[in-house]
Amino acid sequence: MKLRRALRSTPGHIVLIVLAVLQLFPIALVFINSFKTSFQVAADPLSLPHQLDFSNFTTAWDYGHFGTGFLNSVLVVGTTIVVVLICASLAGYVLAGKKIRAWPLVTMYFLAAVTIPVWLFLFPLYFEYSKLHLLNDPVAVGFIVAAINLPLAVFLMRAFFLKIPAALEEAAVVDGAGVGSLLWRVMLPIISPGLLTVAVLVGLFAWNEYLITTTFLQTPSSYTATLGYLTMNGTFTDQQGIMMAGAVILILPVLVIFIAVQRLFIEGFVSGAVKG
Amino acid sequence: MTTTTEALPLDAPFVRSRRRPRTGKYYLLVAPSLLLSGIVVLIPGLLTAIAAFTNWNGLSLHANWVGFGNFRSIFDDPVFRTALGDNLKWAGLFLTIPVGLGLGTSLLLLRRPRTRTLYQVLFLVPYVLAPVTNAILWLNIIYDPVAGLWAWLQGHGLVGQVPLGSTHWVLLAVATVDMWHFWGFLMVVYLAALRQTPPEQIEAARVEGASTRQLFRHVYLPNIMPTLMLMFVMEAIFSFLSFDYIHLMTGGGPAHASEVLSTYAYTFAFSEYEFGMAAAVSLVMSFFGLLMGAVYAILSRRELAS
Numbered sequence: 001m002k003l004r005r006a007l008r009s010t011p012g013h014i015v016l017i018v019l020a021v022l023q024l025f026p027i028a029l030v031f032i033n034s035f036k037t038s039f040q041v042a043a044d045p046l047s048l049p050h051q052l053d054f055s056n057f058t059t060a061w062d063y064g065h066f067g068t069g070f071l072n073s074v075l076v077v078g079t080t081i082v083v084v085l086i087c088a089s090l091a092g093y094v095l096a097g098k099k100i101r102a103w104p105l106v107t108m109y110f111l112a113a114v115t116i117p118v119w120l121f122l123f124p125l126y127f128e129y130s131k132l133h134l135l136n137d138p139v140a141v142g143f144i145v146a147a148i149n150l151p152l153a154v155f156l157m158r159a160f161f162l163k164i165p166a167a168l169e170e171a172a173v174v175d176g177a178g179v180g181s182l183l184w185r186v187m188l189p190i191i192s193p194g195l196l197t198v199a200v201l202v203g204l205f206a207w208n209e210y211l212i213t214t215t216f217l218q219t220p221s222s223y224t225a226t227l228g229y230l231t232m233n234g235t236f237t238d239q240q241g242i243m244m245a246g247a248v249i250l251i252l253p254v255l256v257i258f259i260a261v262q263r264l265f266i267e268g269f270v271s272g273a274v275k276g
Numbered sequence: 277m278t279t280t281t282e283a284l285p286l287d288a289p290f291v292r293s294r295r296r297p298r299t300g301k302y303y304l305l306v307a308p309s310l311l312l313s314g315i316v317v318l319i320p321g322l323l324t325a326i327a328a329f330t331n332w333n334g335l336s337l338h339a340n341w342v343g344f345g346n347f348r349s350i351f352d353d354p355v356f357r358t359a360l361g362d363n364l365k366w367a368g369l370f371l372t373i374p375v376g377l378g379l380g381t382s383l384l385l386l387r388r389p390r391t392r393t394l395y396q397v398l399f400l401v402p403y404v405l406a407p408v409t410n411a412i413l414w415l416n417i418i419y420d421p422v423a424g425l426w427a428w429l430q431g432h433g434l435v436g437q438v439p440l441g442s443t444h445w446v447l448l449a450v451a452t453v454d455m456w457h458f459w460g461f462l463m464v465v466y467l468a469a470l471r472q473t474p475p476e477q478i479e480a481a482r483v484e485g486a487s488t489r490q491l492f493r494h495v496y497l498p499n500i501m502p503t504l505m506l507m508f509v510m511e512a513i514f515s516f517l518s519f520d521y522i523h524l525m526t527g528g529g530p531a532h533a534s535e536v537l538s539t540y541a542y543t544f545a546f547s548e549y550e551f552g553m554a555a556a557v558s559l560v561m562s563f564f565g566l567l568m569g570a571v572y573a574i575l576s577r578r579e580l581a582s
Binding site: 009012015016019020022023024026027029030033038041042044045046083086087088090091093094095099100101102106109110113115116117118119120121122123124125126127128143144146147148150151154179204207208210211215226227229230233238240243244247250251254255258259262265266269270273 | 299301302303305306308309310312313315316317318319320321323324327334377380381384385387388391393395396397398399400401402404405406407408409412413414415416417418420422423424425428456460461464465468503506507513517519520523524538541545546551554555558559561562565569
């Protein structure tokens with residue numbers, strides 16, 4: 001009986017293992033080839049490196065301008081997270097409690113905004129930013145990425161506020177708490193897990209952003225880490241070892257964070273499933 | 277107006293004046309969100325709708341009204357038809373392959389509670405990496421005509437030409453990378469939906485002797501239908517907006533073979549400074565999203581009514 005069950009589940013296991021290998025194989029190749037010379041890569045991309053030579057990494061770090069790049073990426077991501085958390089939690093609180101008479105209108109607006117594509121506002125926004133001299137400014141670009149992710153974050157925060165029993169708020173108001181201290185002292189500790197989920201989700205989207213950053217950041221000093229890496233692709237077209245070392249520099253931090261807090265990521269993806 | 281105010285019962289203004297300042301405070305709380313969205317999304321969005329009917333160059337505020345001229349020249353352009361066709365093929369791929377993979381693996385993982393988390397993490401790795409990283413790693417280590425894995429396999433006589441250089445295969449080659457990156461996300465969403473199926477329904481079906489297939493058809497499938505539909509619509513919408521992987525890997529080439537509406541619009545704006553044309557293409561792209569959204573709204577209303 002036990003054997004039959006094991007036999008029946010074997011094809012399923014094989015499918016899962018094959019798919020896992022397909023998902024990870026290209027990434028494994030990146031790690032293997034990051035230690036090899038371009039000649040060794042071309043000869044056999046599947047062979048293991050003979051020695052752990054880190055010279056590809058130092059070359060990639062210098063030519064990919066990763067020092068400036070990571071700083072700018074942190075500026076974009078940091079701005080996005082801070083702006084989204086402040087705006088979305090305040091709006092989510094008001095919409096969950098139907099505190100304003102125009103709540104159906106505001107809810108409808110953000111509902112529509114979830115599906116508004118970037119393409120519908122990209123070109124005039126570029127004009128707007130260039131006239132306001134905000135191009136090539138990672139913080140200003142963070143505000144755009146924040147606005148794009150805002151509608152989804154508003155609905156996530158609204159859902160978190162809806163779970164809080166109304167009695168709690170009433171008790172605080174009876175105790176004489178104003179809106180400010182109610183939000184700061186009573187609500188903030190309760191919704192902090194919600195804020196964390198939104199921060200992880202929005203932070204990942206901001207870190208991986210391409211269309212907005214490549215359009216609005218055009219000077220090398222304003223490039224994010226991924227854009228800086230992209231400039232290497234022209235210079236080192238036939239130097240796969242160095243290109244792969246650059247890729248490892250970009251992959252490793254994300255991979256470490258993802259594995260460390262995978263539950264938060266998976267929770268975020270599921271709750272934010274409206275986003276592709 | 278004054279007469280109606282006088283006609284109101286005496287206590288009404290008191291109630292109003294007591295409530296007004298409180299509501300005002302709450303309007304201040306939504307103000308940052310509305311301001312940010314208004315400046316970044318709403319105003320430029322409305323400008324796009326106007327710009328699509330002008331010959332705006334995106335550099336100055338000056339522009340001439342051209343009516344439907346932009347739309348006429350787009351619909352006459354063979355590149356536009358290629359792009360639209362590629363978007364449709366893209367949608368066809370994304371609505372079948374990742375959906376099948378995601379649904380199949382989520383069903384396999386549903387019955388494997390111990391290895392579930394591990395597989396979810398493994399399948400999701402490409403999804404959490406940046407499109408730039410994913411595109412460049414495939415370009416360099418798989419598709420490179422000299423040093424890539426494809427070239428190595430070709431050297432051993434196992435595969436044909438590198439697909440990125442072929443007008444016939446290029447779109448599929450890029451879509452493969454995007455689907456490799458994306459399907460793990462679908463699997464995670466499907467699995468979460470499957471796991472929310474009420475246990476008493478599953479138990480009842482088991483007691484009545486339902487087979488695995490019947491259990492899926494009559495218990496799990498109706499429960500995850502809203503999620504399947506929502507994901508289907510979202511994928512259809514995003515298929516018409518897809519940009520990152522195509523722009524990074526081929527730029528729409530060779531010879532426009534992998535051109536999609538987004539790369540077509542982007543070239544108009546930032547290579548030719550024809551922002552009016554770019555805005556017109558944006559409107560066409562958004563129209564497809566709107567269409568899908570309307571279909572979804574109608575379908576889900578019917579679902580709710582039944």
